[in-house]
Amino acid sequence: MSTHRNIKQEALDYHSNGRPGKIKVVPTKNTKTQRDLSLAYSPGVAEPCLKIKENPEDIYKYTAKGNLVAVISNGTAVLGLGDIGPGASKPVMEGKGVLFKIFADIDVFDLEVDTKNIDEFVTVVKALEPTFGGINLEDIKAPECFEIERRLKEAMNIPVMHDDQHGTAMISGAALLNALEIVDKEPGKIKMVVSGAGAAAVACVKMYLNLGVKKENILMFDIDGIINIHRTNLDESRMVFARDTPISTLAEALSGADVFIGLSAGNILSQDMIRAMAPNPIVFAMANPNPEITYDDAVAARPDIIMATGRSDYPNQVNNVLGFPFIFRGALDVRATAINEEMKIAAVYALASLTKQPVPEIVNIAYGEKNITFGPQYIIPKPLDPRLLATVAPAVAQAAMNSGVARKPIMDMEAYKQELNDRLGINNSIVRVINEKARKNPQRIVFAEADNIKVLKAAQIVEEEGFAFPILLGNEKKIKQLIAENKIEIKNPVIIDPRSEEALQKRVEYGEMFFEKRKRRGLNLYEAKKIMRERNYFGCMMVANGEADGLISGLTRNYPDTIRPALQTIGVEQGVKKVAGMYIILTPKGPLFLADTTVNLNPNAEELADIALLTAKEVERFNITPRVAMLSYSNFGSSDTPEARMMGEAARIAKAKQPDLIIDGEIQAALAFDTEVLKENYPFSDLVSGGVNTLIFPNLSSGNIAYNLLKEVAEFELIGPVLLGLEKPVHILQLGSSVQQIVNMVVMTAFDAQKAKGQ
Structure with a gap:
């Protein structure tokens, strides 16, 4: 977990706000009518019960067992928290369930068992076998975890795995094979030193033995020192690795060693120990949150090192x-x-x-x-x-x-x-992707409405997460008062009040620049300087002048009042005639890109084609092939109305401008997603082979209505509105956006700013 200043309260809020916890159960069948309920329960449910009684394997056919895993713990070895008990471990087990779901679409029930007795624990879990397709044991201390897993594997006829043991073993095993290949060393000839003898360390060493490492070439340490045959306090799991050796210290063991494996405690290795290792040393310092030696210290000591840690902020993260x-x-x-x-x-x-x-x-x-x-x-x-x-x-x-x-x-x-x-939709990791991209190269983002508590909370988050450097516009006294009253922590906040005397020189400078842009469009110099007192104009000029990289606004202002300054100061990309608005809808099957949802009221066919091309270009930035449907109430000429013909014409224009673009229309929204019906009735369509991910609407009303319905009724998460076509990024918040939605938009703005710079 991050060490952010307010992470404790933020984590508590995350788990408690709204529906407590992180998971819920959702029916997978219709339950709306009395008939549905009679099929789901009595009397209809008797039929699958009888089928399963006749053939027990039918439980996989008629129930969720085949996609259901139990995450089970007694809370005796939770993360870095130790023995905190089963109840206190529940947030971790729920979190594990979330990871199962988002990465592999596996459903999870978390079960916290209130016993430290091995017999009782095994009895409880064994009795649950009819319910689950698999058992993931979690955060159970050694050596009990070895015996529990062994007995359950023997007793149960479904997959059982203690991830704390085998997860790290498998990931680090893959890393070890590749590292040895790079340095041209054979597993059977390397000298390995292991610090740690808990469940993960023991499982790791057993895995390395399976990969060809020789047991006689391994020296293993626990909290009491080297594991040798003279120790009298070794349990069975550690006795296996006991050596007859005169070596007693970690420093002695590392002299000439090829590989160090750390699953123990932070900062126990020195640079001198690393220097004493063999050429091209391999060091996996996997203690969390602090590795046995920091990445920077290890690389400084040995430039020829191959280093892995458990941390995400350095290369080669060993992550279960x-x-x-x-x-x-x-x-x-x-x-x-x-x-x-x-x-x-x-x-x-x-x-x-x-x-x-x-x-x-x-x-x-x-x-x-x-x-x-x-x-x-x-x-x-x-x-x-x-x-x-x-x-x-x-x-x-x-x-x-x-x-x-x-x-x-x-x-x-x-x-x-x-x-x-x-x-899961292979491309449905957009939020994680743009978050990581923003964090790698944070941009300077102007918050034009910094006198708002939600905006300030979002500014704190994006600074803490390293997504962006916030620049706060507004009355300095009011902003600082809000920060103090709400215990918001922003390091050395950059606050600019465009109306203040301190900003006078900038107002004059920006006003003169703005006058040059607009002097033949009815604006005089006095008006140009005066308008710079408005935060949206001042902030957009910061972006246009290169003193900031992007701007967000619109939380408390009308859309036109936010977009107009951007168009007048920053302008559009070369070759773009009109900007457009896009929403990204995150569905379980992957993202949908919707345009135009915010800008153009009633575009003509040529403008719709340009909107489609702008949107497709943005979709490609996510390494997703755009598949564009020009939506209508008609299918390929089935209605001979001007509105329907316009969408068909727009598709033809876009195709002529970009022949390799997958685009078709006009087409009804339902048909665009039903490839079987589409193939049967319109086999000529570009969209037959793979459905759609990009929807272009005939006018602003239809686009706006659609995304609001998807958000409110279908409860899909969304990102947007994203302005397309500006030379530099300005994104406009929805009225009443939540703090998280503001954060998402800041991240998107930083992502687009990187694109504008060619990064």
Whole structure:
């Protein structure tokens, strides 16, 4: 977790605001009518019950068991918090459930068991087998966790895995294979030192042995020192790794060592210890939140080092989210009776192999890199890589089939991979992508309405998260009073009051620049200087003059009052005739891009074509191929009205200007998403092969109504409105936007500012 100044209260608010907690249960079938309810429950529910009684395997056909995992803990080893008890561990278990869902579309019930007795714990979990398709054990202390997992795996006929042990082992195992390949060393010949002997460390070493590392070449330390045969306080799990050696200190062990594995405590390694290691040392300092040695210190000590940590702010993050969602996905999809060593090793090699493949542009964008390539700075995939699901899960499923634990083999693996990509919408990580991109290169963003408490809270968040450097416009005294009264913490806030005496010189400078732009459009010099007292004009001139990179406004102002200053001061991109407004709607199947939703009242066919091309260009920035539908109440000439003909003409104009664009229309919204009906009735359409992700509306009314319905009735999350076509980014908030929506728009503004600079 981040160490932000207000993160404690923010985390409490996050969990308590609205509906408490992070998860809820949602019906997957219709429940609106009496008939629906009679099918869902009595009397209809008796039929699947009888079928399951006749054939127990039908439980996977008629219930959610096949996609349901239990995240189970007794709270004895929670994160870095230790033994805090089952109740206090529940937020963590809910969080684990969220990760299962967003990364692999696996449903989770979290279960917190109030016992430290191994027999009781095993009895409780074993009794739950009819309910779940898999069991994820979580945050159970060693050595009890070893015995609990062993006994449950023996007793249960569904996948059981203690992720704290095996997750880190698999991810670091993949990283180790790749690191050794880079430095041209063989697993069987390396000398390894391990600091830590808890559940994760023991599982890691066992995995490395499976990958070819020799046990006699490993020296292992715990809190009491080196694990040797003379120790009398070793349990069975550590005794396995006891060595007969005169070495007693970590410094001695590291002399000449090839690999260091740390799963212990922060800052226990010195630069001298790193310097004493063999050429091209491999150091995985995975203690959290502080690694055994900082990345910067390690690299300074040994420029030839390959370094990995558990942190996201340095290269090569060993993050369990690279493993557990996809391992369970593959295991569930073949109805595996276990997660065995073959499946775990398959996941290791799948991760290692994926790292060597060309990285999708969306991953480069997310991490602010030009071209991520296999090498010392990239030995394991990035957590936001959309290929993980369709790479790791099939490898695990195949290993389950090969090792004889799969009860439902997959016949067409390529079709399965496509199903996985479609399951969550492979391109539906837009928010995470633009967040990471903004954080890599934060921009200077003007907040034109900084005398508003929601805007100030958003400014605090974007500064803390490193998304942007906020510039606050408004009355300085009022802003500082709001900051103090609401305990908002912004480091050295930049506050500018365009009406103040201090801003006079800038008002004059900006006024003269504005006069040059507008002197032949009915504006005199006096008016140009006077209008700079208005925050939207002053802020837009900061952006136009390069003293800021983007602006957000509109929370308390009318849309035209915000867009007009931007058009008059900044202007449009070269070749753009009219700006347009777009919303990004985040649906479970992927993002939808809607335009024009905010600017042009009744565009003609030529303008609609330009709007479509502007929107398609923005969609491509997310490394998504735009598939554009020109919407109407008509399908390909079925209505011979001017409105319908206009949308068809707009599609033809856009296609003529950009022949490779996938675009068609006019078409009804329902048909655009129904590829089967479309294929049957209009096989000539560009949209037959893959549906749509970009919707162009015939006028402002229809676009505006559509996105509001999707937001309020369908409850989809949205980003916008995004102004398209300006030379530099100015984005306009919706009236009444929440703090999070403001933050999202700031991040989008920073993202667009990077594009404007060619970054």
